[in-house]
Amino acid sequence: MTTDRLAGKVVIVTGGTRGMGEAIVRGVVHHGGKVVFGGRDETAGTAIANALGEDAAYVRQDVTARDDWVRIVETALTRFGRITGLVNNAGEAHSATLRNITDQDFARQVAVNQTSVMLGMQHVVAPMRDHGSGSIVNVSSPAGVRAHPGLVPYAGAKAAVVGMSLAAAGELAHRAIRVNVIVPGFFATRLLDESSGGQGRSIGAERTPMRRVASPEEIVGPVVFLLSDEASFVTGATLAVDGGLTA
Numbered sequence: 001m002t003t004d005r006l007a008g009k010v011v012i013v014t015g016g017t018r019g020m021g022e023a024i025v026r027g028v029v030h031h032g033g034k035v036v037f038g039g040r041d042e043t044a045g046t047a048i049a050n051a052l053g054e055d056a057a058y059v060r061q062d063v064t065a066r067d068d069w070v071r072i073v074e075t076a077l078t079r080f081g082r083i084t085g086l087v088n089n090a091g092e093a094h095s096a097t098l099r100n101i102t103d104q105d106f107a108r109q110v111a112v113n114q115t116s117v118m119l120g121m122q123h124v125v126a127p128m129r130d131h132g133s134g135s136i137v138n139v140s141s142p143a144g145v146r147a148h149p150g151l152v153p154y155a156g157a158k159a160a161v162v163g164m165s166l167a168a169a170g171e172l173a174h175r176a177i178r179v180n181v182i183v184p185g186f187f188a189t190r191l192l193d194e195s196s197g198g199q200g201r202s203i204g205a206e207r208t209p210m211r212r213v214a215s216p217e218e219i220v221g222p223v224v225f226l227l228s229d230e231a232s233f234v235t236g237a238t239l240a241v242d243g244g245l246t247a
Contacts, residue, residue, distance in 0.1 A: 002029075002030050002031065002032060003030070003031045003032060004031070004032040005031040005032060005224055005228045005230070006028055006031040006032045006033030006085075006224060006227060006228055007032040007033070008032075008033075008084070009028070009032075009033040009034070009084045009085055009227060009228070010033065010034045010035075010036070010076055010080040010081070010082050010083050010084050010085070011028045011033055011034070011035050011036075011083075011084065011085035011086065011087060011227060012035075012036050012037070012038070012072060012073070012076055012083060012085070012086045012087070012120070012124065013025050013028065013035055013036075013037040013038070013086075013087045013089055014037070014038050014039070014061065014063050014087065014088055014089050014090035014116065014120065015038070015039055015063070015089040015090030015091065016035075016037030016038060016039050016045070016048070016058075016089065017037070017039030017040070017041040017044040017045045017048065017058075018039070018041065018044060018189070018190060019187065019189035019190060019191060019216055020089060020139075020184065020187055020189060020216045020219045021037070021039065021087075021089045021090070022044075022048060022216065023216035023217050023219055023220055024087055024089060024219060024220060024223050025037045025048060025052070025056065026048070026052065026220075027217070027220030027221075027223065027224055028085075028224070028227070029052045029055045029056055030220075031224050031228075033055070033085075033227070034055050034056070034079075034080045035052075035055065035056050035057075036056075036057045036058075036059060036072060036075050036076040036079065036080070037049075037056070037057075037058055037059070038058075038059050038060070038061025038063065038068070038072050038090070039058070039060070039061060039090070040060065040061070040062065042058075042060050045058035045059075045060065046058055057075055057076075057079050059071060059072045059075050063088075063090045063112065063116035063119070063120070064111040064112060064115060064116055064119075066119055069119050069120060069122075069123040070123065073123045073124065073127065076127075077127060082127065082130075082131045083124050083127040083128060083131065083134070084128065084131055084133070084134055084135065084227075085134065085135045085136070085137070085227040086120055086121070086124045086134075086135075086136045086137070087137045087139070087223060087227070088116065088117045088120045088121070088136070088137070088138045088139060088161075089139045090112065090116060091112060091113045091116075091139065091141070091158075092109075092112050092113070092191075093109075093141075093143075093151060093154045093191075094108070094109055094151075094153065094154060095150045095151060095154075096150065096152075097149075097150060098152050101152060101153060105153060106153045109153035109154050109156075109157050110153065110156075110157050112157075113154060113157035113158055113161070114156075114157035114158075114160045114161060114164070117138050117161050117164060117165075118164060120136075121136055121138075121164075121168055121179070124136065125172065125175075125177065128175070128177050129175055129177070132176065133175075133176035133177065133178075134175075134176070134177040134178070135177070135178045135179075135180070135226060135227045135228075135231070136165075136168070136177065136178065136179045136180070137180055137181075137182055137223055137226045137227060138161050138164070138165045138179065138180070138181050138182070139161070139181075139182050139183075139184065140158045140159075140161040140162050140165075140181050140182070140183050140238070141154070141155075141158040141183060141184070142183060142185060142240075142242060142245050142246050143155040143158050143159075144157075144158030144159040144160075144161060144162055144183070145159065145162065145183060145238075145246055146246055161181065162181055162238060165179050165180065165181045165236070165238075166179075166236055169235045169236035170236065173235055173236075178226075178231065178232075178234060178235035179235055179236065180226045180231070180234060180235060180236070180237045180238070180239065181237070181238040181239065182219070182222060182223060182226070182239055182241055183238060183239065183240045183241065183242060183246060184214075184219055184241050184242060185204070185208055185213075185214065185240070185241065185242025185243050185245040185246070186200075186201075186204025186205070186207070186208055186213040186214065186242070186243075186245070187213060187214045187215070187216055187218070187219065188201060188213050188214065188215055188216065189216060192204060192213065201213050207245065208242070208243040208244065208245050209243060209244030209245065209247070210243035210244055211243075212243065213243075214241070214243065218241070219241055222239055222241050226239070
């Protein structure tokens with residue numbers, strides 16, 4: 001059964017063609033909103049948009065490219081007339097010891113996990129200001145708030161997401177544009193399945209105090225809350241959705 005928690009909302013979601021991003025895309029529509037989502041997998045993106053019908057649109061997007069941000073914002077405005085929400089979900093992790101990190105590895109991790117978040121926020125502020133309010137949800141990581149050896153560039157970028165979000169929350173509060181952070185723990189996605197030699201799920205469950213990994217759908221409720229008017233007085237907050245991992 002669908003709900004109207006996001007009725008009247010138009011949300012851009014990055015990294016929306018699989019895993020948590022796909023769950024968020026489907027969740028926005030399920031809760032009564034419209035969604036424009038990006039990702040590099042055109043086959044998956046097109047299939048998801050077709051399944052969701054007129055309330056969803058897919059745009060092939062490289063989140064590190066400013067031109068692609070212009071295109072996805074223009075698509076949302078043309079198709080639905082406004083932008084009320086942004087979920088900066090896209091990201092990737094590269095594991096390497098500190099001494100083995102290359103300049104290229106570092107630059108890529110910063111571009112995908114940090115610069116993309118800044119670009120997204122930059123490009124939705126004007127439409128949100130025109131609308132009169134907005135909600136930005138930036139996805140960080142436990143690696144950004146606690147020690148995770150072997151992930152120095154990724155951890156640095158995800159920590160920066162938290163810092164940038166706090167600064168943006170303070171800067172945009174008088175415009176009624178809210179900026180909050182989600183810190184997801186271990187989720188049962190293809191990325192986790194492909195990590196640690198195929199042992200990602202078992203390792204994640206062992207490290208999580210709740211002794212399990214989450215399904216992608218378990219990210220939807222917290223994100224929908226932050227996008228909705230239920231969170232109208234919530235900004236500058238960091239919400240851990242991690243089974244107690246960062247606690």
